[in-house]
Amino acid sequence: MKFKRSERLxxxxxxxxxxxxxxxxxxxxxxxxxxAKSSISEDLTIIKETFxxxxxxxxxxxxxxxxxxxxxxxxxxxxxxxxxxxxCQHMESSDRLLPGGYLYxxxxxxxxxxxxxxxxxxxxxxxxxEIDVIMTVATKGIPIANAIAAYLNVPVVIVRRxxxxxxxxxxxxxxVSGSSKRIQSMVLSKRSLKEGSNVLVVDDxxxxxxxxxxxxxxxxxxSATLSGxxxxxxxENAEERLVDDYVSLLKLSDVNEKNKQISLKQGNYFQSNLTxxx
Amino acid sequence: MKFKRSERLxxxxxxxxxxxxxxxxxxxxxxxxxxAKSSISEDLTIIKETFxxxxxxxxxxxxxxxxxxxxxxxxxxxxxxxxxxxxCQHMESSDRLLPGGYLYxxxxxxxxxxxxxxxxxxxxxxxxxEIDVIMTVATKGIPIANAIAAYLNVPVVIVRRxxxxxxxxxxxxxxVSGSSKRIQSMVLSKRSLKEGSNVLVVDDxxxxxxxxxxxxxxxxxxSATLSGxxxxxxxENAEERLVDDYVSLLKLSDVNEKNKQISLKQGNYFQSNLTxxx
Numbered sequence: 001m002k003f004k005r006s007e008r009l010x011x012x013x014x015x016x017x018x019x020x021x022x023x024x025x026x027x028x029x030x031x032x033x034x035x036a037k038s039s040i041s042e043d044l045t046i047i048k049e050t051f052x053x054x055x056x057x058x059x060x061x062x063x064x065x066x067x068x069x070x071x072x073x074x075x076x077x078x079x080x081x082x083x084x085x086x087x088c089q090h091m092e093s094s095d096r097l098l099p100g101g102y103l104y105x106x107x108x109x110x111x112x113x114x115x116x117x118x119x120x121x122x123x124x125x126x127x128x129x130e131i132d133v134i135m136t137v138a139t140k141g142i143p144i145a146n147a148i149a150a151y152l153n154v155p156v157v158i159v160r161r162x163x164x165x166x167x168x169x170x171x172x173x174x175x176v177s178g179s180s181k182r183i184q185s186m187v188l189s190k191r192s193l194k195e196g197s198n199v200l201v202v203d204d205x206x207x208x209x210x211x212x213x214x215x216x217x218x219x220x221x222x223s224a225t226l227s228g229x230x231x232x233x234x235x236e237n238a239e240e241r242l243v244d245d246y247v248s249l250l251k252l253s254d255v256n257e258k259n260k261q262i263s264l265k266q267g268n269y270f271q272s273n274l275t276x277x278x
Numbered sequence: 279m280k281f282k283r284s285e286r287l288x289x290x291x292x293x294x295x296x297x298x299x300x301x302x303x304x305x306x307x308x309x310x311x312x313x314a315k316s317s318i319s320e321d322l323t324i325i326k327e328t329f330x331x332x333x334x335x336x337x338x339x340x341x342x343x344x345x346x347x348x349x350x351x352x353x354x355x356x357x358x359x360x361x362x363x364x365x366c367q368h369m370e371s372s373d374r375l376l377p378g379g380y381l382y383x384x385x386x387x388x389x390x391x392x393x394x395x396x397x398x399x400x401x402x403x404x405x406x407x408e409i410d411v412i413m414t415v416a417t418k419g420i421p422i423a424n425a426i427a428a429y430l431n432v433p434v435v436i437v438r439r440x441x442x443x444x445x446x447x448x449x450x451x452x453x454v455s456g457s458s459k460r461i462q463s464m465v466l467s468k469r470s471l472k473e474g475s476n477v478l479v480v481d482d483x484x485x486x487x488x489x490x491x492x493x494x495x496x497x498x499x500x501s502a503t504l505s506g507x508x509x510x511x512x513x514e515n516a517e518e519r520l521v522d523d524y525v526s527l528l529k530l531s532d533v534n535e536k537n538k539q540i541s542l543k544q545g546n547y548f549q550s551n552l553t554x555x556x
Contacts, residue, residue, distance in 0.1 A: 056292050112432070160417065166384070
């Protein structure tokens with residue numbers, strides 16, 4: 001069966017979009033469609049231009065026998081700004097304010113379209129880093145970690161507060177929560193992280209950075225390397241920050257419980273030295 | 279700026295794939311590309327045929343002023359069989375066996391490509407049901423729920439074992455775990471589920487069904503309706519099943535701790551009355 005160019009373009013777009021950061025040999029496509037490699041190359045040129053022009057991402061072609069094509073999700077600066085503004089608007093509604101000045105974000109973390117956007121923004125920021133695995137802590141970091149993982153195509157490991165029989169042997173550490181100064185523990189299944197892995201640490205909210213710092217300590221136990229830190233919201237009013245090199249989408253600048261006002265602004269996303277699609 | 283057909287096909291494919299089950303008006307595309315509606319209609323015919331032919335899904339066009347186009351992710355039977363076989367192979371490796379006959383599955387739940395496939399299979403099974411929200415229980419159900427949500431485009435709500443300050447007011451119930459007969463509790467944030475919602479309940483593993491049954495009881499507290507139950511693995515050797523109408527991808531038929539053997543077979547996926555792409 002022969003495929004027309006239009007069918008190939010549609011199927012290749014879908015195939016690449018489902019498998020970001022994965023090198024697909026051109027022979028795979030030429031066998032899939034019964035087409036000459038030269039036709040596949042022409043298809044990929046059209047896809048590359050459209051992906052870059054429409055803010056979908058970069059299509060890299062790697063020449064040679066071990067070569068192929070790789071889709072790298074990337075955003076353009078305008079889209080990133082829109083998403084961050086959309087997040088701000090969601091977050092600033094006063095009914096999110098919980099007793100103690102906490103913010104209710106569970107609905108946003110459960111919104112698949114919004115999580116796709118967040119995942120793509122953070123995956124875009126870390127696209128050039130070497131990352132073997134994404135680490136987060138249960139429960140609220142998981143949707144963000146999953147969303148980034150879908151765009152970086154790397155596995156997620158989940159650190160827990162307590163150990164479970166279904167995790168097998170675990171490594172446990174104690175750490176000091178940055179803001180409340182309480183001693184807490186976190187646990188990671190021993191087999192979930194290979195020695196020497198490059199790890200992106202992710203969380204939904206960072207105040208002083210105690211939890212993120214705990215994960216950094218945990219990495220040492222596994223002889224793993226920190227590749228980066230990404231958070232959805234950071235709190236501006238942390239007295240003493242335990243973590244400095246991170247990417248945040250939003251910054252919580254003020255919570256006024258009395259007037260029920262929440263103020264957010266852009267995080268440091270645009271200050272991080274990331275490259276955008278033009 | 280005018281767009282060529284090839285560029286439109288690529289961008290529309292990507293746009294629809296990111297927004298499944300969402301009605302997109304044709305005017306949206308005709309404005310996006312500066313093209314006549316008739317050209318957009320022709321594009322959609324090509325996309326529709328390719329999506330159906332390549333096992334990507336169904337493209338529904340709804341006529342009229344409030345109409346538009348909707349992408350419904352669907353698998354064909356061959357692809358579903360392949361995914362289930364791949365899962366079986368992953369699961370049957372003897373080093374998954376944990377003390378007490380438990381199975382280590384955390385690595386599979388953290389694998390984004392595998393989770394996309396699982397999510398698409400289960401989203402495909404429930405594509406015709408009315409579903410407003412997907413409910414699961416922390417922690418291991420979350421990646422599956424997120425994966426299905428990405429294909430059904432509905433929010434996820436997460437039931438927890440304990441209540442947290444960041445969840446606001448909660449509703450808590452007690453339930454009897456089916457296999458251990460212990461009394462446990464589960465907690466759901468009050469504002470996370472609207473009254474009258476149609477809910478798909480999802481979990482990674484089901485033995486007697488105590489946890490799933492607990493979630494069913496929780497639905498009653500919210501005057502919500504059960505639309506379906508989906509699990510990754512069910513255990514065949516449950517003496518007394520508390521739940522009957524569910525869809526499972528795999529069935530754990532035997533765990534021999536002495537010989538370190540794990541036997542799995544297909545779940546009831548193909549017996550459920552779901553329609554496949556031909």
